[in-house]
Amino acid sequence: MSSCLEEKQSRIFVTGPIIVGAGPSGLSVAACLSNQGVPSVILERTDCLASLWQKRTYDRLKLHLPKHFCELPLMKFPKNFPRYPSKQQFISYVESYAARFNIKPIFNQTVEKAEFDVASGLWTVKTKDGVYSSTWLVVATGENAEPVIPDIFGLKKFTGPVVHTSAYKSGSEFANRKVLVVGCGNSGMEVCLDLCRYSALPHMVVRNSVHVLPRDFFGLSSFGIAMTLLKWFPLKLVDNLLLLLAYFSLGNTDRLGLRRPKTGPIELKNVGGKTPVLDVGAISLIQSGHIRVTQAVKEITRKGAKFVDGQEMEFDSIILATGYKSNVPYWLKDNSFFTKEGMPKTPFPNGWKGENGLYTVGFTRRGLLGTAFDAVKIAEDITDQWMKMKGPLGSCNVCNSHIIHFHFNKS
Numbered sequence: 069m070s071s072c073l074e075e076k077q078s079r080i081f082v083t084g085p086i087i088v089g090a091g092p093s094g095l096s097v098a099a100c101l102s103n104q105g106v107p108s109v110i111l112e113r114t115d116c117l118a119s120l121w122q123k124r125t126y127d128r129l130k131l132h133l134p135k136h137f138c139e140l141p142l143m144k145f146p147k148n149f150p151r152y153p154s155k156q157q158f159i160s161y162v163e164s165y166a167a168r169f170n171i172k173p174i175f176n177q178t179v180e181k182a183e184f185d186v187a188s189g190l191w192t193v194k195t196k197d198g199v200y201s202s203t204w205l206v207v208a209t210g211e212n213a214e215p216v217i218p219d220i221f222g223l224k225k226f227t228g229p230v231v232h233t234s235a236y237k238s239g240s241e242f243a244n245r246k247v248l249v250v251g252c253g254n255s256g257m258e259v260c261l262d263l264c265r266y267s268a269l270p271h272m273v274v275r276n277s278v279h280v281l282p283r284d285f286f287g288l289s290s291f292g293i294a295m296t297l298l299k300w301f302p303l304k305l306v307d308n309l310l311l312l313l314a315y316f317s318l319g320n321t322d323r324l325g326l327r328r329p330k331t332g333p334i335e336l337k338n339v340g341g342k343t344p345v346l347d348v349g350a351i352s353l354i355q356s357g358h359i360r361v362t363q364a365v366k367e368i369t370r371k372g373a374k375f376v377d378g379q380e381m382e383f384d385s386i387i388l389a390t391g392y393k394s395n396v397p398y399w400l401k402d403n404s405f406f407t408k409e410g411m412p413k414t415p416f417p418n419g420w421k422g423e424n425g426l427y428t429v430g431f432t433r434r435g436l437l438g439t440a441f442d443a444v445k446i447a448e449d450i451t452d453q454w455m456k457m458k459g460p461l462g463s464c465n466v467c468n469s470h471i472i473h474f475h476f477n478k479s
């Protein structure tokens with residue numbers, strides 16, 4: 069006989085917005101709302117804040133934009149942090165951020181389904197433990213919610229280990245191993261660099277064109293230089309200046325097998341979302357032959373890979389540095405605001421607001437800078453509605469009466 073508790077399904081009415089995801093984006097919205105006295109509830113699938121950073125990134129990761137471009141709204145990084153904080157420093161910043169704004173997500177709550185109910189005008193959000201309802205739903209599950217595992221012919225036949233970069237911590241297990249790294253974005257490049265530090269032999273697959281820029285140029289960050297120039301000059305000119313700067317710093321990267329796209333680096337990031345590689349040392353290891361660049365893979369074999377140029381090589385392991393995707397289509401039902409890939413259809417800077425109280429934060433393809441932009445807009449918009457609904461007494465700074473539980477027996 070099942071217990072009384074098991075038969076009960078919890079229905080929870082949230083007077084403020086429901087935010088899905090306790091990464092930097094979800095926390096930023098909650099902080100901006102809290103600052104205006106508006107309560108919110110965050111539902112997070114894992115057991116920690118910023119789970120991408122805590123559980124799915126490698127040990128040597130550092131921010132690759134200077135810290136002031138990665139700040140969340142309302143709180144600066146500590147002064148003693150370096151220009152490029154380490155992953156651990158970023159996590160400690162996020163934890164202090166949540167503590168400062170008294171944000172306490174509900175953990176281990178994967179949102180399985182969310183839909184808008186026209187009759188009640190409410191969003192219903194289902195997790196394994198209950199059904200939450202609210203006037204507002206903020207999607208903050210991120211552009212990097214799930215790893216992309218490509219369907220490469222023969223991959224299942226490979227007898228050695230195959231890992232995605234989201235599960236890679238360090239090269240310590242790969243010493244003297246021949247490793248095929250599929251993908252040449254920032255993850256592919258940095259994993260190859262890390263593998264070299266542990267005396268492994270990385271071969272990096274480059275199937276397409278890629279922009280590589282030096283992270284720094286004469287003590288200034290390339291990204292910072294680009295942002296400053298963009299205040300005065302058109303995008304195409306700034307992109308050309310960046311390419312000139314890359315040529316001075318890294319030489320002709322085409323010769324290394326890294327062909328450049330026809331569109332410039334910032335334009336390509338803005339229109340297609342493809343992030344340029346910000347080099348932190350991989351290029352010099354390619355130049356010295358420590359990292360080998362290969363053509364596209366035709367097929368994976370039991371012991372290695374065949375390439376499109378006809379070469380065949382043996383490998384001990386394969387690392388898939390093939391990127392990430394959104395998971396919104398799996399759980400947000402009947403929604404025309406998102407593409408089938410789970411990205412807002414409306415481009416930046418207007419993709420933060422949908423219909424019927426739907427919001428998205430962190431889907432701008434502009435990193436944490438985009439997150440901060442969205443979060444401020446969303447909080448302003450919801451606060452306006454909150455004030456109108458509640459009147460001048462609506463705001464309460466210490467408000468924990470914003471969740472109303474109902475229990476009913478499953479019929």
Ligand SMILES: Cc1cc2nc3c(=O)[nH]c(=O)nc-3n(C[C@H](O)[C@H](O)[C@H](O)COP(=O)(O)OP(=O)(O)OC[C@H]3O[C@@H](n4cnc5c(N)ncnc54)[C@H](O)[C@@H]3O)c2cc1C
Nearest residue numbers: 089091092093113119120131132178179209210430435436
């Ligand atoms: C390796 C790496 C390095 C990066 N470095 C930088 C950088 O230096 N600078 C920069 O600006 N950007 C960087 N980025 C971009 C990155 O997207 C942001 O740093 C940031 O993590 C985005 O925050 P987010 O909250 O939007 O998404 P995430 O950090 O991915 O957080 C989303 C949260 O939602 C939760 N979630 C997902 N699905 C569900 C569900 N169904 N139910 C409940 N919870 C769910 C996840 O568990 C996660 O905690 C990097 C990305 C990667 C992968």
Ligand SMILES: NC(=O)C1=CN([C@@H]2O[C@H](COP(=O)(O)OP(=O)(O)OC[C@H]3O[C@@H](n4cnc5c(N)ncnc54)[C@H](OP(=O)(O)O)[C@@H]3O)[C@@H](O)[C@H]2O)C=CC1
Nearest residue numbers: 130131132218251252253254255256275276343389390391
């Ligand atoms: N230090 C930092 O701050 C770091 C930041 N990041 C960020 O994290 C995000 C994700 O980066 P990343 O993980 O590198 O993902 P990306 O999406 O940037 O890159 C994925 C790479 O995998 C390649 N690829 C995908 N499928 C295949 C396939 N079937 N065969 C061969 N190649 C394939 C892509 O090639 P193609 O272009 O041809 O599709 C591309 O080179 C980015 O925004 C990045 O900037 C990542 C690491 C470090």
Ligand SMILES: O=C(O)C(=O)Cc1c[nH]c2ccccc12
Nearest residue numbers: 133291337343344433434435436
């Ligand atoms: O690291 C990332 O994923 C980012 O999205 C940060 C970022 C935002 N805009 C850029 C332009 C060039 C290089 C990195 C970024």
